[in-house]
Amino acid sequence: MATKSLKLPMIICSFLLLVGCSAARKPKALRHRRPCKRLVFYFHDILYNGHNAKNSTSAIVGAPAWGNTIHLTPQNHFGNIVVFDDPITLDNNLHSPRVGRAQGFYLYDKKEVFTSWIGMSFVFNSTRHKGTINFAGADPILSKTRDISVIGGTGDFRMSRGIATLATDAYEGEVYFRLRCDIKLYECCEFAIPLISAPKGVKRKWSCRDGPMDLQVGYPLGLHLGHSSDSKGSSTIACTSMSSAKESEEESWIGRIFYNWAQ
Amino acid sequence: MATKSLKLPMIICSFLLLVGCSAARKPKALRHRRPCKRLVFYFHDILYNGHNAKNSTSAIVGAPAWGNTIHLTPQNHFGNIVVFDDPITLDNNLHSPRVGRAQGFYLYDKKEVFTSWIGMSFVFNSTRHKGTINFAGADPILSKTRDISVIGGTGDFRMSRGIATLATDAYEGEVYFRLRCDIKLYECCEFAIPLISAPKGVKRKWSCRDGPMDLQVGYPLGLHLGHSSDSKGSSTIACTSMSSAKESEEESWIGRIFYNWAQ
C-alpha cells in the first residue's frame, strides 16, 4: 500500500525536477529575441558649406592634409570628421515638430566608396520622454539599410541595448541628408513611475527585461510537458495556466512595441 | 488510505511547480536594479590656451572653418574637438594623489548652448585596481547633473555596464574644469582572485552578476509563498532559510557598494 502511494508522488517529483532543471537552464541557453521597445525617427543633417551658417546643423571639423574644413575632401570624403546637432522628427518633414536632437559626430573612413563611422546620442527632453539613447558603429552610407549598435542609454532609456537600422531617406547634393532611424531595443529598463511624472526627490525603482520573454520560458516548458505522459492533472494545469497568463501579458507587450510619441 | 496519503504530496508538488515556474521566469521579467558597484571620482581638465603648455592636460584638435585650435570657437564652441588625459582623484583637490587617468575626447555639438559628447576611459593601474571603464554619451554641460553610459570595461571592470552621473564641480574661465563622476555599475564581473594579487600565468576564473539580486528572485518567491496557504512546514522553511542566507550575502554586497580606494 505504501509502495503504491509512493509511486505517483515519486513520478511527479522526478518530473518536477526535470522541469525545474530545464526551466532554470533554458532561459540562458536559447532566448529568442524580439524587441521590448521599437521607435522610428527621422533626423535631418544640414552640413555647413561656407554659405549656410544660419541653417546648418553640422560642420566639418577635421580633414586630412589634402582637405579643408569648408569643402568635403575628394576620395569619398575620406578623413572628414563632422560634428552635428540634428533635429529629430516623427515623420520625414524637416519642418515637423522636433521631438529631440541627434548629437555627436560621424567621420568618412574609406577612399574608394562613401562609408562612415558614427558616434551619437538621441537626446529627448519632452513632456513625453526624458533621456538619451547612445549609438556607435559603422555606417556604410550607400547600403539601402545598415545597422549600428545601441550601446546604452539614460533616463527613460537607461541601460538600453539594441540595434538601430539607418536608411538614407533623402539627400540634396552634399548639404542635406535625411536619415530614417528604426530603433529596436532588446534590453529595456523602465521606472515604475515614468521620469516625467515622478515627484522630485523620490527615489524611483526601475526594472529591466530583455525581449517580450514569451519563448524564453514558455518554449522549453511546453516542450517538456509534451514529452512527459506521466504527469497528472493538477500540476500540469497549474503550469499551463500560468503559461497562458504569461502569453496574454506578452501580447500587451507586443501591443506596445510600436510606440510613437508627439511632443 | 492511499488517497489520503497522496493528497498532501500532490498539493505540495503543485505548489512546487508553481513556485518553480514563477522562479524561473520572473528574474527576466522584473528585475529591480540596484548597483553592484558604485565608485565616485573627480577628474581635472586643464585646456591648452596657448600659454599653459606645461600644465595643460587637454588640447583642441578639431575646429570648424570659422575656428582654430588655440581658442575655443564662438557659438558655444560648436565643432571643437578636445583630446584629454586628465588626472583622477578621490576628492575635489587637483593636488590629491592621482588614482588613475581619464583619457579620450569630447566635442562641443550645439551652437545655441554649451553641450558636449564624450567618449573616454578611466584607466587604473594602481596597487588597488587594474583595468579600464569605458564611457560614451551626451553631456549637456550646463545641467547640474547628467548621465552618460558605461559601455564596457576591462581588467577588474571587465564587461561592466552602468550609468555615470557627471556634475561640474568647479571651473575657472575656459581653462580649468573639475568634474565629479558618480559611477553606478549594474553589471559587474569579478575574478575569484583579484588581478593584482594573482600569480602570473595562472588562468583566472571570473564571474558576473547584475545588481545585488535580492528583489530579483526574493520578491516573486516571497509573493507566492504568501499566497499559498496549503504549503506545509518543512518545504517552506527550506526555501525561507535559503532566502535569508541570500539576504545576508546581499547585505555584504550592499556594504561594498560604497567603495573607495587610495593608491
Added chain:
Amino acid sequence: MATKSLKLPMIICSFLLLVGCSAARKPKALRHRRPCKRLVFYFHDILYNGHNAKNSTSAIVGAPAWGNTIHLTPQNHFGNIVVFDDPITLDNNLHSPRVGRAQGFYLYDKKEVFTSWIGMSFVFNSTRHKGTINFAGADPILSKTRDISVIGGTGDFRMSRGIATLATDAYEGEVYFRLRCDIKLYECCEFAIPLISAPKGVKRKWSCRDGPMDLQVGYPLGLHLGHSSDSKGSSTIACTSMSSAKESEEESWIGRIFYNWAQ
C-alpha cells in the same frame, strides 16, 4: 502507514524546492564566464606621411595647435586623430586575403608616453560572414597586450559583447602598424539560419546565450546534490542525466570556440 508513506515524498519535495530555489537564483549570482565565440584577426595600418598617398590606409585628420596633419606631433603624438580603413587578414601577412575591414578612428591622448583611444568597427561582408563588431576603449600602445571593449555588433554578430585583446605584432617607423586582435565574445546571438544562406524576405529568428553556460547551472546543482544525502534514486538521476546531456552539448560549444574562417 500513511505517515510513513508521506515522509519520503516530503523529503524529496523539500529537496526539490531547495534545488529549485538555488537553480533559479544562482545563474544570476555566480556565472563563471567563458567565451561563446573567439576570433583572432590581424589588421594593418599604413599611415599617410605625405609620400604614400596610394598605399596608405589611414590619415591624420586632427592635430593640436602645435601640430599639423602631415606629420605626427611631438610629445608622443598627443592630440593627433587618425581615421583609418585597414584590411583585416587571418594571419600576419599584409598580402593575405582580406576577410574584412577595420574602420574608425584612434587618437593619441597622452604627452608623456604613447597611448591611444580607439573607436572602430570590424566590417565583414564575405561568403562566410556578414556583419560588424563594434569596439571602444583605451589602447595603451606600449603594453604588450591591452584590452578594449566589444560594445556591440550587427548581422552575424548582433548584440555581441566581450573583450578584445590587442597586441602590436609589428611596426615600421611611424608608418606601418600591424595589430593582432583576439576577440572573446561573452554574449553571442545567432540566427537559426545563418544570414548568408537565408532566403531574402524570410524573417529570421535569432537567439542569444552568454558563455558556454556549463558552470552556470551545473555548478550549484552539483553542489546541492552532493550535500543532500536524503535524495533518492530516480529524481537525482533525472537531474544528473540532464546535467551530462548538457555537458556534451557544452563540449560541442567549446569545440566551436576556436573559430576561423577564410573568404
